[in-house]
Amino acid sequence: MTKTECFGILFDDGDPDEITAKALSLIGSDRGVYAVTPNPEIVLAARKDPELRDALRSADLILPDGVGLVWASKILGRPLYHRLPGIDFAYGLLKELAERGGSVFLLGASPGVAQLAGEKLQRAYPGLRIAGTQHGYFASRDEAALPEEIRQSGAELLFVCLGSPKQELWMKQYSAELPGVLMIGLGGALDVFSGRLRRAPQHWRKIGLEWLYRLLQEPKRFKRMIRLPEILWAAMTEKGRK
């Protein structure tokens, strides 16, 4: 596994097996550890938002999600060889965890979604224990109690699906309170696990069109996605300056 710098962020570039093994080895550390899976939109946002940038840089694993980053890294002359969508990373970890009877806590999405996702994952991975679920629209007065609830649940893995930058900031803020736990920021993954949103078929993913499939399901994302060429433009500008 190598480290490759892209827009000031040091990505972990490795094949899925290496990444999964590394992630599993982090469970049980004496502090909470966390993985981030920034897509081009998050990387662009981090260029303007120092708090988000710091939360990304402090992560224990930084995985490139999105074909736009692979293209941008080639333009920059420091290519990323692997792309690991957060959701594939999650499936890999769940499979391994289920084999040893491990447990996961699901945090985020609209009320009811995390619970439904838990039921579906439990069926798909019979050895897995769903340690608990909590929707992502908690009042700020309840937020402080959450780490304690997660700790008490005995979860080894925590999916933090609050959208960006909320999820990255949340993981950085609470990592010290969650020793032993591996957290992963996974955006809209619970909507997919629950079946509320469908994932792109394999052949769409292979040719790098997962974003288009998602756009067709959620047209309200258009405004966000139109910004994607921006990362390629940013890479060209940076390359031109050097």
Ligand code: UDP
């Ligand atoms: N979300 C949440 N709490 C919030 C804001 C968002 O739980 O305060 C959830 C939202 O319901 C959705 C996910 O976070 O399930 C964000 O999904 P989005 O599509 O924005 O993330 P992406 O996959 O693009 O990173």
